[in-house]
Amino acid sequence: MKFLKPTLATVGVLAVAGALTAFGSPDVTQPRVQDSVTTTFVNLYLDQQRLLGDDQVTADSMAPSTTCDRHNGAVAPVGPGTDWICMITWNDATGTSQEGKFEVQVHSNSCWTASGPAKIVGSFTITDAQGNEVTNPVNAFDGCFDPSS
Template identity: 45%
Template sequence: MRPIITRTLTILAVAAGITATAAAGHFDITKTGLERALGPTFANLYVQQAGILGITGITPTTIGANASCDKGGPKVADVGAGPNWICMMSWTDNKGQHQDGKFEVTVRTDTTYVAGGPSKIVGLATITDTHGHDVTNPVFEFDGVIPTGS
């Protein structure tokens, strides 16, 4: 009977450890990783938005998007999952003007994220395409993945 109790306790301890690790956040989620993922994702989607609007000559390189992220303020470590990431994004818009915008980011433990930007700069949830149809604005709110090991 004793080995069964010991094995059961061991299994419960391992399960508790896994749960605690998952609750604390994925260890590969870092400020640097999020910044490296967010800028290029935004730039690619901004190019897609320009195409929807009929604007040509825009590339991820001309946009030059850069993100600077912080999780929960100065007293919180900039690692792990959570809904409290704020990223300041800077880029050159489709008119050649420098833009800065605050993006609220939720990072999940599986290293995926959802980012939402300022509608005054990136537009509303829907935009009108060149054919007069209302379509989803790809940069209003978007998903991405933080590469593991970043």
């Protein structure tokens, strides 16, 4: 029986395939986290504003943007971890630009949990337009993203 000698390219392809099988594909990426955090934050901020009696704020008027990284850029921005930080900027109900630092825990199931700066987004509860104490939707919130998008 004659054995074929594998080429270097074949060995390389098999090594990459083996690594992807062993460790899974990089589902948690910076763009996926940023897009998901931005979308979720905008929707919840609009909910907060409606609770406060302001329905004039729109996603467009907020002009949101988000930048996320891990360990202030010291770790590659991929993979799950409790060390993600997302800086979200947006225009508030008065049109004033705001910036908040959100601590984000990204889980291996493509979901995450974020907590925001109470000085900017409010405490755990807020008083709604009717005078009721309600949960503040943007103080701490969860979301998920499509790992194949």
